[in-house]
């Protein structure tokens with residue numbers, strides 16, 4: 001596995017706690033941008049080129065996770081969720097609580113075992129408010145020596161190759177797109193005479209309301225924004241093709257409508273531009289129309305007086321779980337298509 005991709009997947013950074021992932025983005029973008037800065041909000045923005053048009057690429061760098069809320073007398077830790085997490089995936093999972101020194105404290109999410117549940121309790125899904133994290137310390141006092149209320153909690157970092165082109169990793173949403181953006185900037189920086197200023201923006205706090213996309217696109221005020229994010233793949237048991245026809249290994253997804261129109265409705269002329277670019281360059285792609293879920297695109301295209309926005313998505317299985325599965329070929333087709341779109345817009 002590519003070392004940069006691996007480090008992005010293993011890094012920590014739930015919404016509002018992006019310091020460490022921002023460091024990786026800063027050092028990676030510094031190699032291919034003339035200027036990289038972190039703004040007041042925590043977005044990392046790299047710039048390349050001096051041409052007329054302003055083009056923004058946005059990939060959010062935050063991940064879903066949890067925050068320490070309360071420690072009880074026996075040393076069990078209660079938490080809040082940050083971002084869309086289904087409670088059913090939590091019991092029994094290994095997590096890391098990251099303390100103020102940056103140390104990773106291992107914990108296990110505990111719940112009452114089935115043996116002790118009443119018949120009534122066994123029927124109902126367990127709520128996260130009835131779960132707790134066990135770090136193997138016997139008292140509140142001991143626990144509070146090494147962690148603080150307010151510390152971030154991430155799923156146990158993992159990343160690797162499953163088989164062939166199929167990879168897995170924590171926080172694939174959206175670190176695989178942060179990787180895609182770095183690779184796009186590498187390619188863009190080698191194009192001679194590109195008539196554009198290209199801004200690569202690793203946005204903060206997307207998972208909790210598309211916040212970094214709002215502030216960064218206001219600052220950059222681009223002529224065109226290209227959002228890169230993951231999208232839900234449908235090639236697994238229990239999902240009908242009519243619900244999601246996206247398949248891993250079948251190319252980048254061109255997202256046209258999000259959240260049944262409550263998210264981004266990509267303008268017709270941008271859809272045409274992206275589709276034509278994919279076809280002209282024979283880049284494998286799929287079309288993505290989403291019932292629910294949205295990206296930074298939704299806030300960027302409504303910012304200021306409206307910003308022309310396109311969205312490229314990478315189909316991913318088991319999104320918002322402790323690990324997700326994706327296909328490296330789809331990342332490569334996203335890189336190819338993004339570079340060609342930027343070249344075209346810059347003309």
Ligand SMILES: [Zn+2]
Pocket residue numbers: 060173174206229230
């Ligand atoms: Zn995402």
